[in-house]
Amino acid sequence: MPLDEVGEACGVAGLWHRDADVARLCSYALVALQHRGQESAGVVTGDRRTLRQAGGMGLVQQVFDEAKLAAMRGHVAVGHVRYATAGGSTEANIQPLLGITRLGSAFALAHNGNLTGIGDRERSPDAVAGGADTQELVDALADRTDDVAGALRAVLPQVRGAFSIVVATTGALYAARDPQGFRPLCLGRLPDGGLVVVSETVALDTLGATLLREVAPGELVTIDDRGTRGELFADARPAPCVFERVYFARQDSLLDGVRVQGMRHAMGVLLAREAPAVADVVTAVPDTARPAAMGYAQESGLPYVEALVRNQYLGRTFIKPSDFERSLGVRMKINVVPEAVAGKRVVVVDDSIVRSTSMREVVQLLRRAGAAEVHVRVSSAPVRWPCFFGVNMRSRAELVASDRTVAEVGVLVGGDSLNYLSVRGMVEAAGGGPACTGCFTGVYPAAVPTAGHVHLERTVPAQIG
Numbered sequence: 001m002p003l004d005e006v007g008e009a010c011g012v013a014g015l016w017h018r019d020a021d022v023a024r025l026c027s028y029a030l031v032a033l034q035h036r037g038q039e040s041a042g043v044v045t046g047d048r049r050t051l052r053q054a055g056g057m058g059l060v061q062q063v064f065d066e067a068k069l070a071a072m073r074g075h076v077a078v079g080h081v082r083y084a085t086a087g088g089s090t091e092a093n094i095q096p097l098l099g100i101t102r103l104g105s106a107f108a109l110a111h112n113g114n115l116t117g118i119g120d121r122e123r124s125p126d127a128v129a130g131g132a133d134t135q136e137l138v139d140a141l142a143d144r145t146d147d148v149a150g151a152l153r154a155v156l157p158q159v160r161g162a163f164s165i166v167v168a169t170t171g172a173l174y175a176a177r178d179p180q181g182f183r184p185l186c187l188g189r190l191p192d193g194g195l196v197v198v199s200e201t202v203a204l205d206t207l208g209a210t211l212l213r214e215v216a217p218g219e220l221v222t223i224d225d226r227g228t229r230g231e232l233f234a235d236a237r238p239a240p241c242v243f244e245r246v247y248f249a250r251q252d253s254l255l256d257g258v259r260v261q262g263m264r265h266a267m268g269v270l271l272a273r274e275a276p277a278v279a280d281v282v283t284a285v286p287d288t289a290r291p292a293a294m295g296y297a298q299e300s301g302l303p304y305v306e307a308l309v310r311n312q313y314l315g316r317t318f319i320k321p322s323d324f325e326r327s328l329g330v331r332m333k334i335n336v337v338p339e340a341v342a343g344k345r346v347v348v349v350d351d352s353i354v355r356s357t358s359m360r361e362v363v364q365l366l367r368r369a370g371a372a373e374v375h376v377r378v379s380s381a382p383v384r385w386p387c388f389f390g391v392n393m394r395s396r397a398e399l400v401a402s403d404r405t406v407a408e409v410g411v412l413v414g415g416d417s418l419n420y421l422s423v424r425g426m427v428e429a430a431g432g433g434p435a436c437t438g439c440f441t442g443v444y445p446a447a448v449p450t451a452g453h454v455h456l457e458r459t460v461p462a463q464i465g
């Protein structure tokens with residue numbers, strides 16, 4: 001997906017180490033998770049008495065300089081990178097958020113996901129889309145006459161929706177994941193013994209840490225001087241987000257023990273079997289679709305060419321949401337190597353089409369560079385339904401495939417042909433286990449809010465073209 005047609009909130013990290021610069025290590029982990037959010041970054045550290053907060057708008061390396069990191073001493077840290085959502089681009093949305101329980105226990109909390117309700121409070125679709133859910137979780141914890149561990153044990157079973165959270169107090173680091181495990185969260189050990197919790201394993205690699213295990217769906221993990229302890233606060237009903245496998249996660253991450261790059265390659269292989277094309281070369285919309293394009297090329301026996309080149313130095317937040325500016329954004333982000341495609345029948349593989357503006361522009365770029373034919377292949381199914389679990393696809397109206405057939409989307413995109421991978425193929429390539437496919441099928445693994453605030457476990461599945 002070249003232009004970040006869709007974003008996600010967010011990436012989280014937590015560290016516990018009695019003898020390390022936890023703020024600096026946390027900032028390094030956040031740099032590795034930067035693809036999960038570029039709007040703002042924040043870190044809270046804790047020593048025996050105090051939690052210290054620092055953060056700002058922009059990339060991690062823009063927010064944290066030497067002076068800021070040097071001032072943040074302690075043995076525990078939690079951090080967060082945030083993607084812009086309807087909650088607005090303001091400093092008030094920078095996480096981690098701070099709270100204090102009625103018993104006087106202070107904590108800092110960072111959240112990846114989107115909550116649909118807490119206790120008897122349901123959140124409307126607009127509220128779910130609008131952010132502020134993390135503050136509601138902090139408020140619910142703060143409302144308890146408990147220490148933080150007690151508050152988490154009391155509140156987490158009542159929380160609905162998607163949450164991978166890290167929580168710091170002066171005496172412990174906590175990590176928890178919703179019963180479906182929508183968003184990833186894993187636990188690792190630093191080379192000299194500290195413990196770390198991060199959204200994706202790439203952050204462990206950056207820190208030289210060893211992957212211990214994933215935080216299990218429905219699990220609360222406590223890390224302190226006594227070690228690491230896990231307990232279930234709810235029965236696990238695993239349904240991790242398949243879109244993480246398709247697009248969001250970094251290809252060098254492991255999800256449930258499987259390398260994302262391999263999953264995407266397999267998606268390309270299955271796509272070539274399901275939707276072959278008579279063509280001369282295969283290329284990818286950089287960067288996330290490259291493994292799928294290579295899989296497609298390998299399976300179809302066509303050469304893979306690097307025809308599209310991405311400018312790595314444009315931040316996502318540069319892009320403004322009007323159609324004109326989206327088109328301009330594609331041209332600023334991606335250029336074409338004419339010699340790779342001139343006079344050739346080209347298969348261009350992308351991992352997803354959400355709003356179509358980006359792919360339309362890519363097709364035009366290839367045609368202007370002399371491609372004889374452009375066949376668009378998508379290594380996921382058509383996105384037809386909103387997401388309520390942490391990805392900012394808020395309404396069907398903004399999804400190009402929600403009320404169009406594949407042929408109609410093909411006309412909009414402007415290629416000589418368009419085909420998607422089937423839902424079955426996508427799930428099979430993603431490992432074949434249980435997964436959320438809600439935005440592709442309209443069937444969600446947990447209750448979703450409706451306009452009337454009536455919660456449905458299932459909605460009518462869409463026809464997959």
Ligand code: SF4
Nearest residue numbers: 241243387436438439
């Ligand atoms: S609805 Fe789509 S994006 Fe949202 S969690 Fe499910 S698969 Fe992921």
